[in-house]
Amino acid sequence: MRFKLKGTGGFASALLVFTPIVVPNTSLAYPIDCAILLCLSGGWPASAECTAARAEFIRRITPWPIEPPLQIWRCPMSVALQGDAPAERLWSISATALPAQTYKPQAALMRDLAIQVAGGPGANADISGPAFDFVRSIRVYDIDWYAWAGTTSDGDREVCHIPKARKRLGSYGPQGDFHWEGLSITTAPSWLDMNLHPDGPCVAAGRFRGVGVEWTDYFGAHGFELVRY
Incomplete structure (x- = not known):
């Protein structure tokens, strides 16, 4: 959006360029x-x-x-x-x-x-x-994991290669504050369907990348959604 300033001297031709600021309409x-x-x-x-x-x-x-x-x-x-x-x-x-x-x-x-x-x-x-326990039941799983069994570069011993290892859990605090924390790949819920398996030195070999969310409503029913990418 451009506004031209009217006036005298150097200000007569001044041109201000404004970058629109989007203010959320609450x-x-x-x-x-x-x-x-x-x-x-x-x-x-x-x-x-x-x-x-x-x-x-x-x-x-x-x-x-x-x-x-x-x-x-x-x-x-x-x-x-x-x-x-x-x-x-x-x-x-x-x-x-x-x-x-x-x-x-x-x-x-x-x-x-x-x-x-x-x-x-x-x-x-x-x-x-307790009426708001359903808020605290929400869990978000952000996982980008890739692991495979192999040997060291000199072939000296077998190791687990893990080039991708992002695994975190998002949850809500007592007043609805959201935070991330670390997650053990072996404790991820089965509904994520990661298809990882033990292989030699790897406790969870395979490839998985996705984000999942689960919840329990007020009446105790469990639900989830998984987005793989």
Whole structure:
């Protein structure tokens, strides 16, 4: 975007070039993470809102870059909301996007989450309680592994060659903070289907590259998605 300055002297022909800065529109940016929060808790029921939320949840772990699939800090818990529109949108998600739960005793969960997420000034943003265990159940596996059995360059002894060894686990803390830590290749879950096997000095020989995410919803159902690349 170019702006020409009017004036006298050297400033008369000055030309400033501005690089547009994209400022997130929080009124548009936050609902998807609130929807992810609510839809994940209910086991991703079939609805337009939850389909979009799940698609964004999976997109974020698709390389590159690999992002936290739920960015709860973008859902304005304990924030003074301007007007009723944001709260109404979250109530709509909890009431209509999760129809399977609305007639169950557990339906209060969706309402309680919506209240905590979209409540007015002073809303409680503490998610350390058991109602939010489904957030802490999320695990992200980022693995780029290649290992094969061979010998040293002089053929003196057999060794395990590991030219690729990225293996890390992403998880959430008590308040929804996301962090990475190391992962043992032998403790990766079976649903990753890495097809690695012991071979001589290698405890896990083979090639695998992919990102996976797993979760357990509020009702205890386990789910996962794997993206190989």
